[in-house]
Amino acid sequence: DAKTTQPPSMDCAEGRAANLPCNHSTISGNEYVYWYRQIHSQGPQYIIHGLKNNETNEMASLIITEDRKSSTLILPHATLRDTAVYYCIVRVANQAGTALIFGKGTTLSVSS
Amino acid sequence: NAGVTQTPKFRVLKTGQSMTLLCAQDMNHEYMYWYRQDPGMGLRLIHYSVGEGTTAKGEVPDGYNVSRLKKQNFLLGLESAAPSQTSVYFCASRAITGVSPLHFGNGTRLTVT
Numbered sequence: 094d095a096k097t098t099q100p101p102s103m104d105c106a107e108g109r110a111a112n113l114p115c116n117h118s119t120i121s122g123n124e125y126v127y128w129y130r131q132i133h134s135q136g137p138q139y140i141i142h143g144l145k146n147n148e149t150n151e152m153a154s155l156i157i158t159e160d161r162k163s164s165t166l167i168l169p170h171a172t173l174r175d176t177a178v179y180y181c182i183v184r185v186a187n188q189a190g191t192a193l194i195f196g197k198g199t200t201l202s203v204s205s
Numbered sequence: 206n207a208g209v210t211q212t213p214k215f216r217v218l219k220t221g222q223s224m225t226l227l228c229a230q231d232m233n234h235e236y237m238y239w240y241r242q243d244p245g246m247g248l249r250l251i252h253y254s255v256g257e258g259t260t261a262k263g264e265v266p267d268g269y270n271v272s273r274l275k276k277q278n279f280l281l282g283l284e285s286a287a288p289s290q291t292s293v294y295f296c297a298s299r300a301i302t303g304v305s306p307l308h309f310g311n312g313t314r315l316t317v318t
Contacts, residue, residue, distance in 0.1 A: 125304060135311055136309030139306035139308070142304060193307060195247045195249075197245065197246070
């Protein structure tokens with residue numbers, strides 16, 4: 094699976110959009126981009142995933158560049174409860190048995 | 206629907222003691238995983254299973270054993286605990302469908318003295 098690079102930390106004001114970048118320059122054509130987050134002391138929580146097209150759900154939006162070498166997770170109106178570590182992972186979706194390899198992620202701090 | 210349940214939530218062991226961590230999922234997922242999380246290290250994969258009766262090694266398997274006798278349960282064993290195994294352990298499961306996401310439990314906090 095391709096490796097990812099994320100900034101170690103970011104700050105965001107409450108109510109503003111939080112844009113979390115991820116670089117995955119060695120991504121293969123059949124690898125998906127997944128985002129998870131981990132709020133302190135809890136298990137990681139799935140947020141969103143995508144292959145080529147931009148995706149949106151009730152939690153966030155995922156923007157993937159045309160060359161797929163990077164992506165951005167957007168939390169449109171960040172709240173204090175969005176303070177967490179955010180993990181960007183890429184993997185082949187149909188590869189039987191492979192697990193997601195989590196790196197160190199980005200610590201997002203949302204303040205009022 | 207409880208999702209992924211881990212027991213116990215907390216445990217303190219002395220060096221050399223053994224214990225088993227239990228993970229149970231009620232989503233009929235084929236795949237199950239054990240991770241450990243240490244400060245500044247992210248999540249590291251210990252072992253995983255692609256189905257009942259099968260297991261495989263992850264990044265950091267040494268000192269651990271696993272068993273998947275029933276589809277819904279994935280056990281992580283420490284035969285002789287060491288202080289280096291002090292960590293937070295997370296279990297996860299996912300469906301066999303290629304793009305399905307991982308569902309995590311809330312962790313077991315283990316301290317080995």
